[in-house]
Amino acid sequence: MDGAPGIPRTRHPLHPTSLAPDIPCTRHPLLTRVREKQSGVALNSPMAAVSPNFATADHAPGPKPPVETAPVPAARLTDGLGRVIHDLRVSITDRCNYKCVYCRTGELGAQFPELGIDEYLRLIGIFVSLGITKVRLTGGEPLLRPGIVKLVQELARLHTPNGEPLDLALTTNGHLLDGLAEPLKAAGLRRVTVSMDAVDAPTFERITRVPGSFSAVLAGIRAARAAGLEPLKINCVLLRGFNDDQIEGFAHFARQEGVVVRFIEFMPLEEGRLWTPEIVVPLAEIVERIGRVLPLVKLEPREASETARRYGFEDGIGEIGIIAPVSQAFCGACSRVRLTSDGKIRTCLFSQVEHDLYGRLRGGASDAELAGYIAHVVRGKEPRHHIGEPGFLKPSRSMVHIGG
Numbered sequence: 001m002d003g004a005p006g007i008p009r010t011r012h013p014l015h016p017t018s019l020a021p022d023i024p025c026t027r028h029p030l031l032t033r034v035r036e037k038q039s040g041v042a043l044n045s046p047m048a049a050v051s052p053n054f055a056t057a058d059h060a061p062g063p064k065p066p067v068e069t070a071p072v073p074a075a076r077l078t079d080g081l082g083r084v085i086h087d088l089r090v091s092i093t094d095r096c097n098y099k100c101v102y103c104r105t106g107e108l109g110a111q112f113p114e115l116g117i118d119e120y121l122r123l124i125g126i127f128v129s130l131g132i133t134k135v136r137l138t139g140g141e142p143l144l145r146p147g148i149v150k151l152v153q154e155l156a157r158l159h160t161p162n163g164e165p166l167d168l169a170l171t172t173n174g175h176l177l178d179g180l181a182e183p184l185k186a187a188g189l190r191r192v193t194v195s196m197d198a199v200d201a202p203t204f205e206r207i208t209r210v211p212g213s214f215s216a217v218l219a220g221i222r223a224a225r226a227a228g229l230e231p232l233k234i235n236c237v238l239l240r241g242f243n244d245d246q247i248e249g250f251a252h253f254a255r256q257e258g259v260v261v262r263f264i265e266f267m268p269l270e271e272g273r274l275w276t277p278e279i280v281v282p283l284a285e286i287v288e289r290i291g292r293v294l295p296l297v298k299l300e301p302r303e304a305s306e307t308a309r310r311y312g313f314e315d316g317i318g319e320i321g322i323i324a325p326v327s328q329a330f331c332g333a334c335s336r337v338r339l340t341s342d343g344k345i346r347t348c349l350f351s352q353v354e355h356d357l358y359g360r361l362r363g364g365a366s367d368a369e370l371a372g373y374i375a376h377v378v379r380g381k382e383p384r385h386h387i388g389e390p391g392f393l394k395p396s397r398s399m400v401h402i403g404g
Contacts, residue, residue, distance in 0.1 A: 076131035077374070079347075079381035083334060088132045090124060091341040092151070093140040098173050098208040100197065102239055102266070112342040115358060117147045121154050123339065123357060126371050133160045134167040136193075140341065143176040149183045156188020171195065171235070175213060177220025181227040192224050193233040193262075199249040207243065225258060233321075234261045238281040247281075251290045255318035262308050262321035283309060283324040290320065304333045337378060345374065347381040352396065 077085040094112050115123075124135060135155060142148060158166045167190060174194040181192075194217065198204040201214035224232050234254070238244050247263070254261040265280050290296060290311075299310035299319070308321030338346040343358020355377045360370060 077127075077337075077378050080379045081381075081383060083381070084131075085335055085337050085378050085381070086132055087134040087136070087336045088124065088127050089136050089138055089336060089338045090120065091138050091140060091339065092120060092142050092148070093145045094341050095144050096139060096141045096173070097144060097175055098141070098210055098213065100207050101209065102197075102207070102237065102242065112340065114145070114341050115343050117151050117154075119343070119358070119361065120151065122367075123343065123361065123370070124155060125158060126367055127337075127339075127374065128158050128160060128166060129367075130371055130374060131161060133164065134169070137168075137170045139171075141173055141175070142170055143172050143180055149180070149187050152184055152189050153187040167191075169193065172220075173208075174217035174220035174224075175210075176216075178216065178223045181220065181223040181229060185227040185229055189229060191231065191233075192229040193235055194221055194224070195235045195237075196221075197236050197243050198246050199253045200246075203243065203246070221257065221259065232259045234259050235264055235323075236261060237264045237266055238286070239266045239279050240281050242279070244281050247286060247289050248293050251294050251313075251318075251320060254320055255294075255313065258318075260319045260321060262323055264323045265325060283322045286322055287311065296320070334381075337381070345377050347377065351382065 079085060093114050124132075128135070137148075137151070139145075145151075152168065152170075155166060155168055160166060168188060169191040170184070170189055171193045172195070174196065177192070177194065184192075196204070196217055197207050198214075204214040204217075205211055221232065221234070224230075234250075236243075236246065236250055238247070250261045250263070253259070263281075263286050265282060287296060295314035296311040297314055299312050301310065307325075308323045310319060310321050312319050334348075338349070339357065340346060340354070343356070343361070344354035345357050346354055355373075357370065357373065357377075360373055365373070
């Protein structure tokens, strides 16, 4: 397919065709038990090491102002701009079994420690007590984590402060989903999102650098649908001259497989630091190209903080979404906060500072003290990101080490 008018069809240096595949509410019972043991039992997970490549609020150079512990909010977490924060993304590992060329160099593996399952449960439970209603487990690849089904089962017992069940979801590359979809659904997982950047096998496997990966992911998608993990969403990161020839194919895939395909504008979060504005395929171009072959109608958002612009096909069969943080930023309605695999709070994907929640847990802080610290950190959430602006700094961690 031709590119947008006036935009040359240049081939990205990492275009897959130029790469050879690399062959070879009640209180949660656990929280109660943890409180009972707090005074005498040392937790056994490794301390989260501080990388020299990034700063944390607790390890930044120079004198540190005293941290004011905020009172625990009665109902909802709210930042300094009045945005209600109700969506928590938790990375449970930064390991991944794929080496997608736009995300990873393939030369680095896991770089950060993982918390114990009990520790994730305790921290997530505190976030939920503060008003978090949605929890999404991410990575790396979360299905690599031993104990993932047990973690989901325990989280599914949590309820929000108003007594509603927790909205529990997971993002995965789908490679292991075929065998885990049913157990995860039975454990209480509600929804799943699969990252998938091409709809033909050769291109897909040159991107992932894992032979046989396309058939594994397709089987995982179908197993998730059969298990009832719906609405099932497919996330595709688009790069001009790299995989933007897949746009029309994904539109057909959405209709054929009964999934919601969401195109994501490429953000400067890759390990190799190759991002430029010219690589971004913007929302308007995606809509225009799909509309040539399958007319679209705009759909209303389900909630104000929804990140994807929704479009349905004119005949009523199928839906796509476009997440456009570069060309049409949605920071003003952001409702998210992130917890990294090593227990750092990130209030924005592009934060330059991390906040060491796990260090306080290991230091013996009570649940009330941890809740107060979370509320204090969230109050300082950034107003917006600054992608493409003069002086913009990429985050110190790449996406695989932050959590999607």
